[in-house]
Amino acid sequence: MAACFEGEGYIVKVTYDFETEILPILLSESDIEESYQDRPGVIIDYDRDGNVVGIEILHASKRVENSRGLEHT
Template identity: 55%
Template sequence: MKAHYDSEVDALAINWGNNSIAESDEVEPGVILDYDAQGNVVGIEILNASKKINNLGKIATATSKS
């Protein structure tokens, strides 16, 4: 699993596996799921992440170490 927080656009992206993204769907405002060719969820992107996730600083720090 890989996670990346981009503070310039306030977006958190979490991807697991090495599958290519075939399709994306915004399941609610600012929450986008990524799917592979078989329809499996392989990632999520959260826009305006600092407003939606508590302790985002801890997540960003932890993911930058991995």
């Protein structure tokens, strides 16, 4: 499953891999300089200037009450 939203000066790309249960959210096309696990299963990606460029949610289906009800608008 994938969704991509673009607007003036920003991009948000959300994909979900049902096999690995990883939900990556891309906020920028900048290169990732470092990643930090903010809390178990939530990884924040930063560019070289310290800006958040992505978020990865591991085991995503276990982090929402009704994962089958997820949809994008």
